[in-house]
Amino acid sequence: MQLNFPHLPEVTSVFSQFALHERLLKAVAELNFVEPTPVQAAAIPLALQGRDLRVTAQTGSGKTAAFVLPLLNRLVDLRERRVEIRALILLPTRELAQQTLKQVQLFSQFTYIKSGLVTGGEDFKEQAAMLRKVPDVLIGTPGRLLEQLNAGNLDLSHVQVLILDEADRMLDMGFAEDMERLCKECENRQQTLLFSATTGGAALRDMIGKVLKDPEHLMLNSVSQLAEGTRQQIITADHDKQKEQIVQWLLANETFDKAIIFTKTRHLADRNYGHLVAKDVKAFVLHGEKDQKDRKLALERFKQGSSKVLVASDVASRGMDIDGLDLVINFDMPRSGD
Structure with missing residues (x-):
């Protein structure tokens, strides 16, 4: 041809x-x-x-x-x-x-x-x-x-x-x-x-x-x-409940337009999301058990700014490319230093 x-x-x-x-x-x-x-x-x-x-x-x-x-x-x-x-x-x-x-x-x-x-x-x-x-x-x-x-x-x-x-x-x-x-x-x-x-x-x-x-x-x-211009901080906590309280304090007191919270499990992602919604925080959750339509919608709305906070499990998060991200919270210790 x-x-x-x-x-x-x-x-x-x-x-x-x-x-x-x-x-x-x-x-x-x-x-x-x-x-x-x-x-x-x-x-x-x-x-x-x-x-x-x-x-x-x-x-x-x-x-x-x-x-x-x-x-x-x-x-x-x-x-x-x-x-x-x-x-x-x-x-x-x-x-x-x-x-x-x-x-x-x-x-x-x-x-x-x-x-x-x-x-x-x-x-x-x-x-x-x-x-x-x-x-x-x-x-x-x-x-x-x-x-x-x-x-x-x-x-x-x-x-x-x-x-x-x-x-x-x-x-x-x-x-x-x-x-x-x-x-x-x-x-x-x-x-x-x-x-x-x-x-x-x-x-x-x-x-x-x-x-x-x-x-x-x-x-x-x-x-x-990559770390140039990025302020990194380690906050110690005794248990998950205390971590959840710290996350809520950070979201209430830090200045940001978009924030992502990474968790190592779907269960922790859902739990953090539930706490945020209960406090009237506009948030979305993203993990492997969400169907494709919900995942796509969550990402699009977050990128467009209709929600300020995205809670994502580690696996669901890889490869996301989001502009204007001010605050990243690793709820759990990342798998590697990189």
């Missing part, structure tokens, strides 16, 4: 320093991306060369574009009719997968590249029907992808590029075996990119050893860099 587009005007931006296809540069300009972030500047040239990468970079650092643009660049000039999934992007949560799909669609808007999404909490049969149309780029969470694979709806043998985003969080959530199985299904891949927000531990090192070939390791946005 011959693909014909009208002539595209020349696009000039700092992104044109990268050897990216003109259709991708046009999308970059359309989205008002002018100057690459540090992770984009470091990762895009190496990814375009076909190198395997291990990248340590925080959420919100612009890392999605750092892997999406090289990935699309590999696929953009394929002229023949494509009947195989050519790229797989693995992510820990539905929210992050949805955000990534949106980015892929925006960057590929001037191409014929098609993308699809497979996550839990959505209709299984509808996803199977989408897979029969065979998207070029598939984005998904490990559990549901494996279910579709086991049902015979998914063929990953033609995947050229595999991306593991927030790999440390997927391991934290117990997806190690699922990730390994999906990586093995992509046995003919030519490139693997692994992104994590932390340097991780033994499980992450083990995963890197199994899935990456001679990788380049890029360290961006270290904790010390």
Whole structure:
């Protein structure tokens, strides 16, 4: 199938320093991306060369574009009719997968590249029907992808590029075996990119050893860099009830437009949310047991400012990108210093 587009005007931006296809540069300009972030500047040239990468970079650092643009660049000039999934992007949560799909669609808007999404909490049969149309780029969470694979709806043998985003969080959530199985299904891949927000531990090192070939390791946005301008405070407490009282005092006495409270369990998220509502605090709660519609609504209203406080379990929180956040309260000690 011959693909014909009208002539595209020349696009000039700092992104044109990268050897990216003109259709991708046009999308970059359309989205008002002018100057690459540090992770984009470091990762895009190496990814375009076909190198395997291990990248340590925080959420919100612009890392999605750092892997999406090289990935699309590999696929953009394929002229023949494509009947195989050519790229797989693995992510820990539905929210992050949805955000990534949106980015892929925006960057590929001037191409014929098609993308699809497979996550839990959505209709299984509808996803199977989408897979029969065979998207070029598939984005998904490990559990549901494996279910579709086991049902015979998914063929990953033609995947050229595999991306593991927030790999440390997927391991934290117990997806190690699922990730390994999906990586093995992509046995003919030519490139693997692994992104994590932390340097991780033994499980992450083990995963890197199994899935990456001679990788380049890029360290961006270290904790010390991110902490500049952020006041950090540790408040000791004897028990959860005292913590709840401290949280309520902080919300009553700190100055903020948006605050997030992270808890390690759904139960604690619901409890904190209940206490806040009882004190007439406009709040939303976000965790894995909430259905997709409720989670989406909670995030949208929080971003728009109709509630000032979001209570979220750790697992539900990863990958959230929210502007104008003034106050973050970790109700429980985070899993790692990062």
